[in-house]
Amino acid sequence: MDNFFDLVPLVVMIPLVGLLINLFAGRQLGERGVSIVAVGASGMSFVIAVLLWIAQVNTGYEAAVIDMPILSDWIVIPSANVTIPWAFRVDTLSVTMMLVVTGVGTLIHIYAVGYMHGDERFPRFFVYMNLFLVFMLILVTGNNFLMMFVGWEGVGLCSYLLIGFWFDKPGGVGWKNSDAARKALIVNRVGDFGLVLGVLITFWTFGTLDYYREGEAPIAHHAATDAEAPLFAPTLPGEEETHAVSGPLGVFNQAELWLEEGGHQVNFGMVSLSFETTLTVITLLFLLGVTGKSAQIPLFVWLPDAMAGPTPVSALIHAATMVTAGVYMMVRANVFYHAAEFSSFVVAVIGATTALVAGFIAVGQWDIKRVLAYSTVSQLGFMVAAVGVGAYAAAMFHLVTHACFKALLFLASGSVIHGMEHGHHHVSHGHSGHHDDDFDPQDMRFMGGLKERMPVTYWTYLFGTLALAGIIPFAGFWSKDEILLDSLKTGVDKGLLSGYVGFVLLVVAAAFTAFYMWRQVSLVFLGKPRHAAAAHAEESSRLMTWPLIVLAVLSLLIGFINVPSGFPILGWLLGEHQFTSFLEHSVTYAHAGTFSFLLATFAVLLALGAIYLARSVYSDRVLATLREDPLAINPRTQRAFALSSAKLYWDEFYFKYLIYPYRNAAYWLAEQLDWRFWHDYVHERLLRDPFNAATRALSGRVDKQVIDHSFDGLGHATRRIASRLRRIQTGYVHIYTMSVLFGALLVMILILLPLIRDWLGL
Amino acid sequence: MGSSEVAVELYVLLSAVLFIMGAMGVVLRRNAILVFMSVELMLNAANLALAAFARQWASGSGHLVVFFVMTVAAAEVAVGLALIVTIFRTKKSIDIDTVHMFKG
Amino acid sequence: MEDISLVTVVLMLPLAGLVLMMLFSRTEQAYKWAALVTSLVTFGASLLLVRNFDTSAAGLQMVHRVDWITADSFTIRYYVGVDGISLWLVLLTTFIMPLAILASFNPIKDRVRLYYIFMLLMEWAMLGVFVAQDLFLFYIFWEVTLVPMYFLIGIWGAEERIYAAIKFFLYTMAGSLLMLLAILWLGNEAGTFSVPDILAKLESGELAFSTATGRWLFLAFAIAFAIKVPMWPLHSWLPDAHVQAPTAGSVILAGVLLKMGTYGFVRFNLPLFPEASKTFAPYMAVLAVIGIIYGAWVSYGQKDVKKLVAYSSISHLGFVMLGIFALNPAGIQGGILQMVNHGISTGGLFLLVGVLYERRHTKLMSAFGGIWRAMPLYSGIALVIVLSSMGLPGLNGFVGEFTILLGSAGSSVLSWWFTFFGAIGIILAAIYLLYMFNTVFMGALDKEENKHLPDLNWQELWSLVPILVMVFVIGLQAGYFFEYMDGSVKELVDYVNGYVLSAAGH
């Protein structure tokens, strides 16, 4: 069974091969061939992920480190003790992520075959999709921070390429898409800046970047009290050594040992910090990376714009997988976060605030995908907050369930958009000459009544909505409940402020979630069509609906993998905390919460209340004559709605205070300081002219005689310089020989200087 | 040092005087051929100094360098005179003041 | 006389090719191909260097040492050899040259013969700079590189080529005069110009100079090299030279010539003046970091693609300098690798710009947009090279930058602020490069004259493909490249630090 672990490189390699085939032979293969290759690659990866999972279960959840075939170690600098290998890690955490990425990924690939049908650059799209899988899988399977960083930036690149996939749409849309893509990558880079610094400090602190070395099992503080003692008894590295050496242990176990020992001092370069402070710094820097990748305050602004990409991309990258990379990383580094209390607090506050702010903004959006985008930001806020309160398992659990239902929602919204476009096409074709330029297939104001036209989409969408809103027994209920529970418990049990703050903000955010989702369902599917296109919309093809159905089923069922302990019947039926105990093998501080009936009821009632409220605001009567949002008309909510609709002016703020100043400063630097002043003024006035003046003084007569006919008064700046330089070269042999002689004499005198000095008696 | 030999300093002094005379010729004369001959004079002055030092240090290398200088001078004269002939053909003059094509 | 070393063979091959070319080539076509074949043969021979290189040895290898000028008080030698520091730079030179020559096939139509003569001369001189171990010989090669480049810019350049050429020449020349003085002083004191001999004498105490003298000498060398790198604020010749040079000229300029400056720091400044190096390290690093940020910032304000790429060099080489003056193995090795990386990536970028210029005869970014649509192959390659320049992990640029930052973070002479501000360069690189990529390649293809641009022809393609390959090879297997430099750099660092320690111990 062990040998199964050796398959892990294949998880990455197969999509790589797939993308290479499509890249070089895409045109020849045709749409059908390309789809088979791409979907096949993704599916095979999934199969291998499943095999790895089975292997994990059968080997007693033993982690394995597998070297990359073909390539040898990546960065090796013996004299600096740097060894960063290409190595994969198979443990329960990475297997979970692999299953999510390849599983949801495969479904979305299938869907995309239908969605992208007829696109000019069909093969290219699947190249990018497979490339994304490659990077995402590297991210989750790598055994060191730098490999994770490869994936981290790689998925950012794919996101850039896919957001900008339709970069050449006419009418300014192309430019908008390109700009959105650029924004995504640059904002991510800001986060990566933090991540890189964090990785650097990590390296100098521990002397390695490996999570765990081969054959090493995670040890915990309280390992001694644990019934299952660690298999691997680590030898203590030389603690007395003041600077980091590449010890025999991975970073996490070194951290554990140092924490247990206490008082460890980290010294490298000119830095000297206590180990605890170092961890705080590292985790805060990592957090900056997370805010970029997982769209948290203050760097979440890119994600809503990222919806410019094709819908499958939004589903795969900007909802299900890539954006959760930040959560994955923090869970991976749970040892650090667990030890760094201050960082955890910051994480919790940022996560919870993001959840609330994004939920608030989502209420005021008209674009069907934008609502979902803010919803994603909000849900990511939930996960991050969960990490912040120490609920690592709950964060991962929510990650998994969210991947399913958010992918479902996005795909369904894609199906809606497809249907609307179809309808619009139908309409404008039927009445040639009449077509409105204002029409936007993504604007919910043009929709309505799609329930009848697109039943499959409607039902699956409903499933997704209920899951997201957290209605029992849908997946969202279980995971969201666990997060709320854990944060409350952190507050009550441990007395940490982060728990209380997190809980309050998250509960409000949960209410917002239910509200804006039901608003969306009402606007899109209920009531009567508000536009001809909606009236003529058609259900999408099988290729698109089947993945929807599968995901809908998953949204319903996936929550059962982690039924909390103490839940009646189901707990007994399905086993309690299956997922958490699965994760515990690789996530040291994963812990399970006991079910609280009171809290669960409160949460469900809150969600139902929000849905009821939404239903009453967006009643059929209102929907029939919808021009403006009822909230925008109602004077009491008018102002709040405007604020939400304007996204809290967050983008405007960045533009005004960061982007424009940077750009203007760049222009000023480039044109004024560097070019006018440094390049021209300093060069000409301070260097060239004095030189010329000196030349003139030295050869005044020559100058006067020759200047008249060698100087072209009308010449422009360049020629002027050239001719001025030329002036010292008169062309007269005498002058040349004279200068040569003079120079030679000078050199001679210089050489003989000591002798002459003696002679003069100096 | 044998008293019968003339001191090396005298040779060097003679060579220096000849050299600077040649140099003056190069700078002041305007007839290209004379300029050339002055160059030859300078070369010979240098050769003389070299030979004198060679004797002083009983080193064959000095002689070798003199030998090479002579050879190079021969080459130089060949090319230089060829140039003069060519310039004369086009310019009808060998006054170097009329020839200032080396202008940058 | 010792056996002719392989290094000499590599060094002299371009010259031999040059002679053969001049003797036997008659047509322009023949000239092109002769130059290409010569550079390819040189590249092949330089691969043998790698094969014969002993990674376990730290010192010079394949040394060829012949007395050249012997005087009583000093000796000038023809002294060449490679070690871990120069090996990859030699390879970089021989790698870039065929590409530059291939890329000149179409654009150069005027005075073809002379052009390829200068190209091969250039290769010879650049190789000489990297293999010379005698200060005097080094200086000669250093100056010889100026001449062909001067003409490459001055004859085949763009509109303001004369101005740019003269400026390039004068700036570099001005700097190197100081270096010449320092070299003469050193040679006179040591009685030899050979660096290994001077080092041996320094170590044995036979040659010693005061701290102040060491610092002055350091500065004399540093100014020459800093102008070449160019370090902020001595960069004002760079945009002119780059923008005015023909494509191949820019490629060589960015790919190899600038590396001569950074290489000089590693080869001469650090070992010869360890005390001064350590004293000046923070100041050099300040300039380096300013260069990183300033270069990136100014790049973003450009309207001309070529100028943008030119300014980006200042930023990238700032990284190299930061790594070198971290004075630890990681930093210096990262620096050396980054030199190679920059040569490959920025060389590639200039080739790309050349392709566009060939077709549209403008380099203004606003003249383009949506090129991806018209030239998919070209744009795909451009994407990879831009990403490599941006430092995407898995591609070459990242490995260098990361190692440099690793070095500067762990450096015992640089405060962590340098790492912090250096890392900001990572963000800024993304800003200007993506700005360029978006405006040129993405967006709608809305300009009529861009709609039917032909995609790459075979010369252009094959001048870019090797770059692409190297981008991936270095990016994925940097360990292989570090392995070759490790011994030499370790020795260098030990020497520099050891010297400083012993000086402090007194």
Added chain:
Amino acid sequence: MELTLFIIVGAIALISAALMLIGENAVYSALFLILNLLCIAFLFLMLSAPFLAMVQITVYTGAIMVLFLFVIMLLGAERIVPTVQSRFRWLAPAVVIMALVFLVTVSVALINGEITKTEPRKAEPQVRVVHALDGLASLDMYLDGEPVAQDVQFSAVTGFAPWRAGEYELTIFEAGADPASADALLDQPVTIERGKAYSLTAIGRVGAPGARLVAATHTLDFSDKKDGLRLVVVNALPGRASVDVRDEVYDEVLVSALAYGEAHEFELSKGERDVALYTTGSQRTPVSELPKQALDANTLVLWVFAEQRQPDNSFTDVVISLQDKAPTSFGSPTHIGRLLFTDYVLPFELVALLLLVAMIGAIVLTHDSQAPRQTVERRLANPPPGLEQSAPGETGD
């Protein structure tokens, strides 16, 4: 004497140079230059550089100056009077000042430089072979496997040949034997130093225990003696363990108690000598006698007293006596030639190449493809007015 000569020749050189410079007629100038070059050739001779003197005369006065004259004649440029005033009137005073500065600097350097106090390098070592090994008709001698002399007959002495200083293994073989395979008859380590000459002498009898190789050393320095000469005596008589050398005219013992196989060098004043060899202590019958001979100053004299066994087992005395001028290789054609083909091969070839290139260049330059030869007019010193005007670069005035 030499100084006088130097002053005269130097003066001629200076005067001729000056006349060359101020001459209006190019032909005269050329002739004065020739005179000047001849003077320099003479000075070369005085500097013991005969080869250079020869080359100077043949190359310079013979070839180069003739070329000059040809060109002058061809162009008809004998007389050139400046048509216009020089633009650069400041040149003359400037040059004069520079010349003065130059001369002052040089003089200062010469006075303070103490050139003569620097140690002259010692002369190169010389070696020769002396065959006094009885029972061997002729021999080959090698130093570290490199032949010094081959097929040297018994009692013969080869001429001095320059050799590199260093430590060597000296071996002799029967003439014609292959040194790689054959066994050496005798071998002996020797050290060859600068400033010395060596007579590598094989003495004794082949196969007998006394046979050996002796490196008799001559010192090549005569700077301290005016009329002295150096004499080396070698006792090569196996039967005489110790001998005295007596001068019978002055009745003085020149060398006493010279053991077998020893070489003794001593200085002697010049004059006529009548020398005989006695067994130490005895003054009765000379063992061997030298014919009366005159010894000159500054010579190297070698006397080897050896014997030869006759077929009837009796011994005949063999005295090898030789008087040479001190071997000075310095400056001779052989010396230069040897240097040229060893240490200076590369520069030599480069210069040769340069000459070739110059030759071709000169041909190419003067080959006027456009203009037919006839159109080369004789343009004399006074070009017609207007020609000056048409010179390019002047048109802009």
